[in-house]
Amino acid sequence: MQAVQALAASHPGYFRAYSVVGLMALIGVLFVGTAFTANRLLRPFAPTPEKLLAYECGVDPVGEGWAQTQIRYYVYAFLYVIFAVDAIYLFPWATVFSAPGFGAGTLVEMGVFIGFLAVGLLYAWKKGVLEWS
Incomplete structure (x- = not known):
């Protein structure tokens, strides 16, 4: 612990630069978390069997959802x-x-x-x- 304090005393701007990076990372995580929470709270939720079907390009799904690709x-x-x-x-x-x-x-x-x-x-x-x- 004393080594870290000695390093902080000898380089006062060193840890300040990392604190800015940490603060920006925290703001980013909070922003994403807030967006996901708002999405969950504000969206309509009414699942029906037809809404849960796979849909692609207007073609009704036939068979399984898994297909082999070359x-x-x-x-x-x-x-x-x-x-x-x-x-x-x-x-x-x-x-x-x-x-x-x-x-x-x-x-x-x-x-x-x-x-x-x-x-x-x-x-x-x-x-x-x-x-x-």
């Missing part, structure tokens, strides 16, 4: 995320690459990064994941 859709989504992250990484790299003194190092780093992506794409292509059937 794994290839997830693979395409995963590949999209990988290349979206690649595109996001390229913009800051281009700005650093243009700065003096960073040319060769950043070029090697980007080569390694794109090499890893190319190996992943080659693996997906060899497995036949990219073929739509």
Whole structure:
């Protein structure tokens, strides 16, 4: 306890910065809690069997609510995320690459990064994941 008090005495603004963060977190939690409580108190509540049915795009539900999805859709989504992250990484790299003194190092780093992506794409292509059937 004395160590914490000594640290607080030697750095008076140190804990003040954390108190602002803690206060903002508390205000955020109170705001969300108040919104959820107001929603529960003010909403109408009249459940009927028809209101509890699954509904999508005006089509009446038929059968179970569970349906099997092809794994290839997830693979395409995963590949999209990988290349979206690649595109996001390229913009800051281009700005650093243009700065003096960073040319060769950043070029090697980007080569390694794109090499890893190319190996992943080659693996997906060899497995036949990219073929739509």
